[in-house]
Amino acid sequence: MLRIVVYLVTAAFLLFPSPQAAVAQTGQERKAIKLDAGAYDAYVGQYELSPDFVITVRREGNGLSIQATGQPKIEVFAESETKFFLTAVDAQITFVKNEKGEVTHLILHQNGADQNAKRIISTSTAPPAGQSAGSTPGGVRSPVEVTVPIEPTPFKGDGKTHLAYELHLANFDSSAMTLTRLEVSGGDGKPLAKYEGEELKARLGRQSVQPVAYLWLTFDKPSAVPAVLHHSLTARSNAGAGQNDRPEIKIKDLEIKVRTGKQLVLSPPLRGDGWLAGNGPSNTSGHRRALIAAGGAEHIAQRFAIDWVQLREDGKTWVGDQLKNESYRAHGAEALAVADGTVVAVKDGIPENIPGATSRAVPITMETVGGNHVILDLGQGRYAFYAHLQPGSLRVKLGDKVKRGRVLGLVGNSGNSTEPHLHFHVSNKNSPLSSEGLPYVFDSFEVQGKGWGWKPSGKDSPVEKRTLEIPMQDSVVRLAVP
């Protein structure tokens, strides 16, 4: 109801970022050679140059292509068994193997600099060790490519630890296939999840073209989260008659790493009681599924976004005239800096909407979708986005350094919003939608209840104190800023 809807945009493509001006040069004359098919297969996967800049290497008909985060796919040509070159820009790639012959990283040579990118995902085409060839006729087929926009980072909510991430599937086989089973296990082979039938369907988006599997794994304790996740995908070809009699074939084995490191601890962006975490973290919320194509790649910036509305004693968000923004409890609440940071984007001057599902004061575009907003750079590739603020209410300007708890602006109903609320999320770039949403936790908050329409049962309604957690979808919480 309050979610930011999906917009398709075309942005100017960039080439690989370079410290100098990116001038495409032809460089020296290079000759392409042809390698055996198996040699190309060995390099397929994802390579991380930095946490938010990943190079995806894919198998194409005649060789390989590479695609960097937010950039178009580029064909690369082999000049030796391990060295490839680009023609679109003057850059080369060397794949590096360990003594066992496994590809561990690549080196990007560009503008006179060499940058290492470690392999974070390999899409092996070989059956896993110990698997007999007979168990999957033809072994593991490889025409299906699987990419992971961002590996999962564990976060805590409702007392448990969660991993939320997606697999993007693309079928390059001559016939269509139906995914029939998806199994996830830990690095030690311990099964974690198995989805088939309706369970699988519920986790798939866009089933006809390039399906996306939305995964959400829950663990009782942080220590139960494995360091790597192994995925086994099984499908059945749709070609020909009697397709249900066709054997299932294993189409992909995929291993991905779980991100480790310190979790992002923030103080809440609001204070007071009765705050409902609308469209908050869950595997089915509008934010979770808001896959947006922007800048040549698809992103879910809103993966862990929350639309904060404030409930009254009667369980409603408003009193009096429902068509007036002033009638809503959230309207005019102070949006607060969740940590020390620098203001790296501001937008003001967008009038507020009349509350209602379809009444927008301005046409909704990439420019106006978030309404009046502020983006705070929290450091280490984390950006906090505050959307839908009141026009003229911004208390900060571009470049301001702010301390945690500082008032940034007032909650309003501008942009793609149906009633006064604060849309808040954290992502990995200074871009509200062309970025990947990252999990965060609040130092503390109190859970008062759950769900739209929730009413306190009395003056001393019991509350549950939570520390270092994110409020989950539809939790009603009391937020305090230290």
Ligand SMILES: [Zn+2]
């Ligand atoms: Zn939202």
